Amino acid sequence: MTQTATPYGIDVAHNLAAVRARLVKAAASAGRPAQAVTLVAVSKTQGMEALTAALAAGQRIFGENRVQEAQAKWPPLRQAHADIELHLIGPLQTNKAAQAVALFDVIETLDRPKLAHALAAAMAQSGRRPRCYIQVNTGEEPQKAGIAPGEADAFIATCRETIGRPLAGLMCIPPADEEPSLHFALLHKIARRNGLSEISMGMSGDFEIAAAFGATHVRVGTAIFGARHP
Numbered sequence: 001m002t003q004t005a006t007p008y009g010i011d012v013a014h015n016l017a018a019v020r021a022r023l024v025k026a027a028a029s030a031g032r033p034a035q036a037v038t039l040v041a042v043s044k045t046q047g048m049e050a051l052t053a054a055l056a057a058g059q060r061i062f063g064e065n066r067v068q069e070a071q072a073k074w075p076p077l078r079q080a081h082a083d084i085e086l087h088l089i090g091p092l093q094t095n096k097a098a099q100a101v102a103l104f105d106v107i108e109t110l111d112r113p114k115l116a117h118a119l120a121a122a123m124a125q126s127g128r129r130p131r132c133y134i135q136v137n138t139g140e141e142p143q144k145a146g147i148a149p150g151e152a153d154a155f156i157a158t159c160r161e162t163i164g165r166p167l168a169g170l171m172c173i174p175p176a177d178e179e180p181s182l183h184f185a186l187l188h189k190i191a192r193r194n195g196l197s198e199i200s201m202g203m204s205g206d207f208e209i210a211a212a213f214g215a216t217h218v219r220v221g222t223a224i225f226g227a228r229h230p
């Protein structure tokens, strides 16, 4: 058993190295420098041993989808690693905005004016300024969070007024049964015409395609940590 094996027999260090190598290759094929695409390791449902293994392998940027779970897991690890960057990638309730602002460095799921106001208030009160991405529901799926593509420009303008400079980018989760590249191209286009520089798209199954279509952040979970443990 290697030092980085988890109880589930997943070699996190090995998987991380493999994902990083694939990402570098995908970026290069698209004529982009390797550092243009940042790997966000999605650690939702994963326990301490998996997180520790990823940290030991040099990973510092992580994604979590629940405020409460992240609050339970990350503060002690942050004491040991000051350079950890935490991304919230799951839906955020307005009444948890202050907790999210206190804990996360990037909030990827801004999707309604009420939440923009709550985040702005929490930022003003705490002095913390996590970067924010607007989630765009590129597939216009009724069950999925995010602003509709046709409303994105107006909502971006609203958020610029409400939260100002911390508004940094866009995020999407394409429909599971559709060709992701169409959605990635759409998100890239909306980001570019609105002058937003950060684009979060691509997961375990399609992060190389996302890198080719201009992702600056890919969110990869199972390819690094194996199956989730609910």
Ligand SMILES: *Cc1c(COP(=O)(O)O)cnc(C)c1O
Pocket: 042, 044, 065, 089, 090, 173, 202, 203, 204, 205, 219, 220, 221, 222, 223
């Ligand atoms: C869980 C999750 C991911 C990671 O998905 P994998 O397929 O495990 O890589 C990425 N983005 C979001 C928003 C998620 O909820």
